[in-house]
Amino acid sequence: MSARRTIVVTGADLASQALELLKDFEVVYAGKTPQEADLIALCKQHDPVGMIVRYGKVPGSVMDAAPSLRVISKHGSGTDTIDKEAAKARGIEVRAAVGANAAAVAEQALALLLACAKSVVQLDKRMHAGHWDKATHKSVELHGRTIGLVGLGAIGQRFARMCDAMGMKVIGFDPFAKDLPSYIRVVDLDTIWRESDAISLHCPLTPENREMVNEKTLAACKRGVIIVNTARGGLIDEAALLQALRSGQVFAAGLDSFAVEPMAAPHPFHGEANIVLSPHIGGVTGDAYVNMGVGAAQNVLAVLEKVAATAR
Known part of the structure; x- marks a missing residue:
């Protein structure tokens, strides 16, 4: 496990502008079509503090594999692929990059x-x-x-x-x-x-x-x-x-x-x-890719800062 805290991205990439914001973290990618078992394995290996959701679903079983997880941030506006009730029960905040696309x-x-x-x-x-x-x-x-x-x-x-x-x-x-x-x-x-x-x-x-x-x-x-x-x-x-x-x-x-x-x-x-x-590409443009990545990264940082401030 890396000495730095980890962010798991349920996708194969993230905009360079978003990665710059997350430069103090280890960013781990789950690939283009991550399945539940893949995410559980990654979470068990890296115990991420944050997750940026691009593809796939995030049920409670994935959250249970990451005891340090504090924020699940959607790379976009729709959070229906995230089990929000499970997240709430575990004290994990769910955020969306509203308006980015x-x-x-x-x-x-x-x-x-x-x-x-x-x-x-x-x-x-x-x-x-x-x-x-x-x-x-x-x-x-x-x-x-x-x-x-x-x-x-x-x-x-x-x-x-x-x-x-x-x-x-x-x-x-x-x-x-x-x-x-x-x-x-x-x-x-x-x-x-x-x-x-x-x-x-x-x-x-x-x-x-x-x-x-x-x-x-x-x-x-x-x-x-x-x-x-x-x-x-x-x-x-x-x-x-x-x-x-x-x-x-x-x-x-x-x-x-x-x-x-x-x-x-x-x-x-x-x-x-x-x-x-069309294959669900309404939000898939070069500009939206950057906007959603940056918005998702900013949401991760905001929640983690809030968690840190509460702990101080």
């Missing part, structure tokens, strides 16, 4: 929304095959349409500003959001389903909202609604969404996250013309 994810949501409305993928394939569909194709114009946002945190608000700039009417649901801009009309979930021409998810995954987009809520939507998800795959009942797409109740879906990741082949979504897919 907001610009990147909001841009991805906009890209998926536009790809769906303008049939970008289908028209690209047709053009490459030698077709010219100008006489037969009509895209969806978003100006004047209503976009419903579920979640109005840093990402949701940034995306709302983009939609407002395009002339869309913005409605949103978030029981925790405060001091929202005037162009967001706050509504309940029933209104989101009923009034939206497009719906974009920007909320964390909780036991209460799992599969909130389901057969019942999709049936309550306008026919031809567009669904965008750059949050967590578990928010959507994927079988219900596929059925709604095939029936025409949903016009198109732009999805960056899925119930099971990585998506295994074959998957029911594969080959569906009206689904635009």
Whole structure:
């Protein structure tokens, strides 16, 4: 074991700017696809004081293997892969790099929304095959349409500003959001389903909202609604969404996250013309990589400093 205190990163790398902040620590990497057994072994070997979570899950068994662990810091904003109840019971603080990837994810949501409305993928394939569909194709114009946002945190608000700039009417649901801009009309979930021409998810995954987009809520939507998800795959009942797409109740879906990741082949979504897919890379840009790494490192240092100050 190193003489220096250890930080375990559940990934294969960390931005150099983040490593500079952690220069007084030994940083150990768990690899690109760390499994529970891998993390337990690393924790038993190094007994880290902190953990930066990029990939994989961190259950109580991993925490038990690291008796010195004081902070689990998410390399991003979503902490659903960390057992927060287990952490609380063990006196381990869980932090997220809130807002560090907001610009990147909001841009991805906009890209998926536009790809769906303008049939970008289908028209690209047709053009490459030698077709010219100008006489037969009509895209969806978003100006004047209503976009419903579920979640109005840093990402949701940034995306709302983009939609407002395009002339869309913005409605949103978030029981925790405060001091929202005037162009967001706050509504309940029933209104989101009923009034939206497009719906974009920007909320964390909780036991209460799992599969909130389901057969019942999709049936309550306008026919031809567009669904965008750059949050967590578990928010959507994927079988219900596929059925709604095939029936025409949903016009198109732009999805960056899925119930099971990585998506295994074959998957029911594969080959569906009206689904635009991306491999959960909304927050994966060069800038966001640095911002999330720095934010995660700063959170580790802040908690460890607080622990040290309490001990003095």
